[in-house]
Amino acid sequence: MAVADDLFKALADPTRRTILDELTERSGQTLFEICSRLSMKHRLSISRQGVSQHLAVLEAAGLVETRREGRYKFHDLNTAPLRQIAERWLVPHTSGPEDDTP
Amino acid sequence: MAVADDLFKALADPTRRTILDELTERSGQTLFEICSRLSMKHRLSISRQGVSQHLAVLEAAGLVETRREGRYKFHDLNTAPLRQIAERWLVPHTSGPEDDTP
DNA sequence: TTGATAGGCAAGTGAATACTTGCCTATTCT
């Protein structure tokens, strides 16, 4: 399950979790909007590139989807991948545990 | 939220997730039992110390609880911390997002 | 067309982390 790997790795970083918080509050933000929110609301001093790379990781995990409009690129939250993660260990699997060997 | 940080970091590693799978299947295993299961079932070549360190991370996250009996140390799964993680972004929080700044 | 805005690519750095090896302690069996 390479999908699970991307998902959990994406959630491992606190800055990325804060980004998800911001997108939960308002979906469809641009890179610069997210940057200024992290700086203003959360006192996070991080470069634009840093945020951009975080967004790429979140997109690879399927947690963020993007759409381009002119020079703007909007980032939307997708919570669908989150639903599987809790259920993996809460519900006993009859089909056996996932193959997640690295 | 330092608790969330430990939790997500613990889940970030695929070997640790496999350990959780094994403890889901049978809770209360010793270090050596877990080692042999990882080696046999999952073809994971990892030293005993490696597994021990993984278990320490899982215990710090509250996902594993231990009890000593003689020379044996049994490892039990605790899924309680898992319940919060999905709900963080699935349910819109009226109290605002968590303070998870690093 | 010039300048400002929004974003992307790539290389480099420093810190975190997964993993090993070697040695040490405690408990149990013969």
Next chain:
DNA sequence: AGAATAGGCAAGTATTCACTTGCCTATCAA
């Protein structure tokens, strides 16, 4: 008591990862 079993501690290594800096492309406004 001595050997085997179960586990712990600590240092060293090597890879991963977050982050920055510098430069480049594309869209829009004056």
